[in-house]
Amino acid sequence: MRALLTRLSVIVLICFALCFTFGNAFAIDALIKKKATLRTDPSTQRPPSATLSPQEEVELLDPSPTAGYYHVRTAEGDEGWIYSRNLEILPDTPVDTSPRLAPFAAPAPPPPPTGAGVASTIPSDWDRPEANRTTFHGPDGDCGTTGDGGDTITNARKNRTDVPAEYHAVTWRALQSLHYPVAGKSLTEWTPQQLAEIEPFQGVAVSVVGYLVAIKPQDHGGGESTNCHFVNPEEVDWHMALVERPGDPESTAIVVETTPRVRQSHVKWTAHALAPWLNSTAPVRISGWTMLDPEHRNHLTRFRSTLWEIHPITQLEVFQDGRWVNVDVLP
Secondary structure, X not given: OHHHHHHHHHHHHHHHHHHHHHHOOOOOOEEEOOOEEEEOOOOOOOOOOEEEOOOOEEEEOOOOOEOOEEEEEEOOOOEXXXXXXXXXXXXXXXXXXXXXXXXXXXXXXXXXXXXXXXXXXXXXXXXOOXXXXXXXXXXXXXXOOOXXXXXXXXXXXXXOOOOOOOOEEEOHHHHHOOOOOOOOOOHHHOOHHHHHHHHHHOOOEEEEEEEEEEEEEOOOOOOOHHHOOOOOHHHOOEEEEEEOOOOOOHHHOEEEEXXXXXXXXXXXXXXHHHHHHEOOOOOEEEEEEEEEOHHHHHHEOOOEOOOEEEEEEEEEEEEEOOEEEEHHHOO
């Protein structure tokens, strides 16, 4: 009997050791630097399967990157691809390095017109140059012109970086009152007749004066398709609410947006820099491209009064000491 008990004890110890070994088989090879999207393939052609937080641990399934991505397994056992710039490879992990693309740098924008009359309407015959096509190189990966899905027509407009040769000075009301049809949340679903209603006003270079009542970087939740669902602060759009008069509620606002592709060339465009003009009696002057965003109809009467936007913003000015000052030259 004693021999039998001894054998059973040995078997239990072996089983325990095996269970401990397999239960702790996860190898920590790398740490997530910033918020990172886990992809189903080494690209941003499809939406991510998950978002990982900074300092999360992952296992490298292959020490060599593919198209700038590492094949990894998370602590929960999910497999996917993480952009190489967003991983800190731990010591003693063999790594193959590959060339990296330099960030896109847009040319400095010209100043808006001064001394000219301000138009109270936006005519249908103003120039609407074709948007350029860009790729954004961020810490969580490269994001193409149309993002990783969604409304590819609208995303291409949002992601332009070309700077107007000049801006049309228009009133806040001229932009806010532009018409649009009741239609789907994506321009890819609109009929030719519906698209024809907005096309004469899409992509016009305008300059509008108003008052900021909200600045909302989209660095939370699951991100937006236009930015490949990236959620690090330097990789997201800012939704800013511009109202006509000081004290007007956000529900009456026009939404104007900065994008990460344009902000790369404007390091002083920060929420901190704009804070003195938020909920202030001092105005701001927003210059950029007109664009209709059909996705946010559910925000009407709550966070905006129209689907028309200035998106992207290509120049930011604030009224200070009796004159307009470009945010790029603020202290």
